[in-house]
């Protein structure tokens with residue numbers, strides 16, 4: 001499966017998010033080195049403060065060795081700043097040891113200014129791939145936030 005296939009899955013998951021006027025709807029998929037899905041998640045999946053990457057990571061043991069060869073696909077750039085919880089998704093991904101992140105939509109300056117998530121990941125040695133082909137689809141799920 002290609003990166004775009006898994007990114008499309010992440011966008012599909014974002015459509016499951018309970019609606020919010022104050023946070024993005026995001027989907028995330030963690031895929032192992034052998035191409036199998038390790039976990040999936042979406043914003044507000046269990047708790048109103050859940051982020052998609054956090055929800056997906058939360059379903060795996062922190063020391064799961066498969067994370068060290070995995071890629072996490074997210075419909076939105078992982079957060080580098082957040083108000084709701086102390087650890088950002090960029091920090092959680094770095095702590096999990098995931099070496100590769102694929103995103104389609106850069107976080108717009110709507111809730112925080114200068115998200116910096118991809119920059120923080122890159123600085124920590126994580127490979128970040130941005131495939132803007134699905135950015136419009138990822139944004140469309142959040143169109144109500146821009147009205």
Ligand SMILES: [Zn+2]
Nearest residue numbers: 051078079089
């Ligand atoms: Zn986040």
